[in-house]
Amino acid sequence: MFLFLFTIINLVFLTLFLIFQSPNQLPPSSSPTTNIIKDCSTKNDILAIEYITLNPDPPIRGHALNIKAAGNLSETVDQGSYVDVLVRLGLVQLYKGKLDLCKEVEQNFNLKCPLKKGIHKIDSDVDVPKEIPMGKYTVDAQAYTKDGHRIACLKAETVFKL
Template sequence: MFLFFTIINLVFLTLFLILRSLDQLPSPPPFFTSPSPPKTNIIKDCSTTDDILAIEYITLNPDPPIRGHVLNIKAAGNLNETIDQGSYVDVLVRLGLVQLYKGKLDFCKEIEQNFKLKCPLKKGMHKVDSDVNVPKEIPMGKYTVDAQAYTKNGRRIACLKAETVFKP
């Protein structure tokens, strides 16, 4: 059960750090007009231009994450509309070919519990820079995570896919 919650927390961390408003920007910062920061190979943005969140970048350090170490996540994106109560995330987590979890989670409840944020999340540009401890107890293996966030009306907010291997 610990493994399940660790993986789910890593998924939510990635998705919600993008939305977490550490610095509400009135206009695009300089890095949006210069060459973009490198993107991680672990997390893929499977969103489309029709989605509410336009992700500019996601970087991890170290990339890939290492068990028992601090993981720094930097991300930036633009919400094209406000996210309200009733939003949810469809999540699928696998270890190799074994499905560990498939379900729907309350978006607003998760960000409140994990990040002390409350819905509604306001429209606009957001960037984040946060550190997370990766538990050393995560079992070795290849993990894949698919997460798609939706509004209460079923409009997709974002789509993220993650794949990493935790080594000894």
């Protein structure tokens, strides 16, 4: 059960945090959302997401998933920042918790806080386990600084079929 839960959280988590991986110029025209991930951030949030793309979109059990994303941090993100995550399968709450943003990016992406302000871009591949149970998954993720300023907000919804 933990394996598929971790994968669902990672779909949103990877998209949110891989944006910090490497600075680059943003492309002039990009689609800001995917079929399953929506940016619910506001202009007051620290991370302005320029685009998110998934291939395939939506993800398919047992297949590789390519994630591309870019965004602009308006300020540096320090230790103590966190992510509130809620995952549901249908109406059933599978996970609700607070994740240490810096710990997660260090463990999963070999990055260290502080995450510098500026433009960042990612292009990464992940494997989607074939063991993920069928059903409709929803994920809400909101990242905050240690002082409670919102960094970004993402919502994801996907259905895994046979």
